[in-house]
């Protein structure tokens with residue numbers, strides 16, 4: 414089998430993604446960051462006998478977690494032509510995306526998978542935390558009235574971006590990027606305005622994904638919950654449940670939804686693979702106290718050297734120490750006892766809001 418890397422075929426790649434992932438329906442407008450004018454994302458492709466047979470998209474992003482900047486890449490839209498499946502192309506195209514992202518400084522590659530099994534058997538592991546709450550007719554009457562809520566307009570983008578930037582855990586994006594993402598087809602965006610000022614916003618839907626799901630919002634609970642009420646009113650005409658995504662860092666919201674007895678589940682944020690080990694070592698350097706030395710060992714491990722010992726973390730152990738699924742601290746605790754020092758900054762709880770997903 415001959416495979417030839419080709420990176421200059423975004424249109425053919427888009428056609429393949431549309432055929433495989435959308436039954437031929439258009440998807441470029443959903444992913445302006447990959448296919449739009451001035452896009453910063455990339456597509457990788459694999460060709461067999463002159464024909465493009467497999468593709469995926471990726472984009473370099475920085476996750477901001479408190480004061481930390483975590484360089485990552487999001488990978489998505491993996492697709493192989495039906496007639497060419499089972500020959501390793503899908504695996505190869507994703508490996509290429511990870512390698513390119515690592516060259517571009519990404520410490521981790523992240524992806525959102527409907528079916529994670531294929532990725533799990535290729536070294537991807539669950540990472541981070543995302544809470545999901547359910548609004549339905551049993552609890553919706555407890556939500557505040559939708560006072561001051563109206564559809565978002567283009568003039569609201571600076572205020573909405575400002576509210577987005579108040580989140581402790583988020584993807585680093587510019588106001589222009591927020592503005593472009595807010596034009597994604599299928600997005601319903603509402604704001605709350607109080608005395609001429611936009612004080613809250615919330616978004617439902619994104620292309621063909623995240624229907625009936627509040628996936629991005631900003632503002633205090635007093636300003637966001639009325640917007641969610643309004644989304645529920647519209648949603649309840651179509652279906653009986655509205656989902657609300659809440660990161661761990663937004664404890665007020667988690668407490669509120671728990672208080673109104675919304676059904677909740679603590680899920681994972683994404684699937685992850687290690688990218689550039691050097692970038693990852695620099696992240697660990699920032700997250701460990703003085704007196705702890707972080708070193709790269711071989712091409713898959715990091716060693717942490719502390720006052721009373723040393724521990725070597727390999728592959729997914731590194732991820733379990735950095736951002737384990739559902740905040741599980743066990744690997745961090747083992748590291749602390751081995752090296753003899755507290756690691757209060759570990760693990761971290763990064764988050765990507767819905768508009769950033771690819």
Ligand SMILES: CC(C)(COP(=O)(O)OP(=O)(O)OC[C@H]1O[C@@H](n2cnc3c(N)ncnc32)[C@H](O)[C@@H]1OP(=O)(O)O)[C@@H](O)C(=O)NCCC(=O)NCCS
Nearest residue numbers: 433489490491492493498499500501502503504528530531
């Ligand atoms: C998933 C997909 C990209 C794999 O492409 P591919 O070129 O066949 O990938 P590979 O040849 O590297 O791997 C194929 C293997 O994965 C298995 N596989 C395919 N889909 C799977 C799934 N959903 N869960 C578990 N295993 C799966 C195949 O049975 C095959 O197993 P085998 O090697 O034992 O025969 C392709 O099936 C596809 O385009 N599916 C539809 C789109 C999709 O689901 N994309 C991923 C979400 S972003």
